Amino acid sequence: MRARLSLWLGAVLVGALVLTALVSLVWTPFDPTLVDPSRRMQSPGWPHLLGTDSMGIDVLSRIMAGAQICLFVGIVAVSIAALVGVPLGMLAGMKKGRVGRVVMRITDVLYAFPALLLAILLAAAVGGSTLTGMVAIGVAAIPVFTRITRAACLQVMSQDYVLAARSCGTTWPTIARRHVWPNIAPLVGVQASVSFAMAILAEAALSYLGLATTITTPSWGRMLYEAQSKQLFSHPEQVIWPGLAIALAVLGFNLLGDGLRELLDPRLREVQ
Structure with a gap:
């Protein structure tokens, strides 16, 4: 019952995020990049349901457009991590000798470079951008996929049908x-x-620190930084909306x- 509740709640929240991103591709209440000083810092109401920021941009429109960046970065970063980490993990799990040790030592080296450090290095080399953030996050997640895949692969390789x-x-x-991939795919x-x-x-x-999405692109992290640095006490709702979107x-x-x-996982299923 608990698993189903978590699964359904997660599916609803993720579905809402995906739906928001898809809707924002074709429609937003206002232009999420249009600066209009005449309507800056308006309180939530009609027609700006979540108000406007210090540049007069509709907050709801920026939140909706920010969902696109959120999903895009997540898809690309996880794809980079999985496409590199899963084959390395399978290689290390199926080849337990020198090849496996070399793969795991490379993984240990990657652990020393977290996403923030990689983003700083890439930003210094090519400049901060969405691509910089995606690559940094993806590379930093490779060791996680490698280790988890290797552990699952070792368990499968010890089964009798694989030995046969x-x-x-x-x-x-x-x-x-x-044999290996169908069992570790879940x-x-x-x-x-x-x-x-x-x-x-x-x-x-990374967007909050200015190392990922640029200032001209709607991003929840960038919105949080702008609101925190300018309207944290005078208009706290400007901080609440992007923070709530990230949290959800x-x-x-x-x-x-x-x-x-x-x-x-059958070991975690509740006994009915």
Whole structure:
């Protein structure tokens, strides 16, 4: 029951985020980038339901447009991490000798470079941008996928049916395709959901520091920085809206990941 509740709550929050991003592609109440000093700092009401910021931009429109960046960064960052980390983890799990040790030592080196440090290095080299944030977040998440995939792969490789396949002369790629990947795919999916939440939070933090999304692009982290530095005490609602959006997005993906984990892992299922 608890797994289903987490799964449904997470699915609702994630669905709302995706729906907001899709709607904002074709419609927003106002232009999320149009500066109009004549309507700056308006309180929530009609027609600006969440008010306007210090530049006269409609806050609701910026929140809706920011959902696009949120999803885009999460999808690309998690894809980078999964496409690199999962094959490395399978390689380390199926090849336990020197190859596996080399892969894990490389993973340990990547652990020393968190997303913030990588973003700073990339920003110094090519300038801060959305691409910089995506690459930094994706590379920083590679070790997580590698270690989780390796642990799951080791468990599958110890099963009798895999040992039988190896004794019959089945090649390593065939074993990986037929036996390893189908058994570890649910775990990778759960980790992708959790990593998506971390990517959203990391992008917001990098945008807050000016290392990811530029000032001309609607971003929840950038909105939080602008409101905190200018209207924290005079107009606290300017901080609440982007902060609430970040919190709900992260909560949605975390609940979705927890629900999937408890649903797919038989050891965590509740006894009816």
